[in-house]
Amino acid sequence: MENQLGFLFKLLILSTLISCLIKYVCPMLAVPETSINALILVLLPTLIMITIFLTRMTKQKQN
Numbered sequence: 001m002e003n004q005l006g007f008l009f010k011l012l013i014l015s016t017l018i019s020c021l022i023k024y025v026c027p028m029l030a031v032p033e034t035s036i037n038a039l040i041l042v043l044l045p046t047l048i049m050i051t052i053f054l055t056r057m058t059k060q061k062q063n
Contacts, residue, residue, distance in 0.1 A: 031037060
């Protein structure tokens with residue numbers, strides 16, 4: 001039970017940090033509003049997750 005609470009606490013802290021980063025730091029960045037930037041923003045999380053899952057799957061097959 002402690003392990004789950006620790007995980008939830010870490011997740012809450014990480015979510016808070018990301019939220020504050022988006023709210024206060026991102027408006028300072030001058031990123032032009034183009035369709036390429038929108039595509040990158042939409043597709044990047046998916047590509048990151050695919051990469052993570054594929055590396056984990058290949059490591060699992062090796063064991």
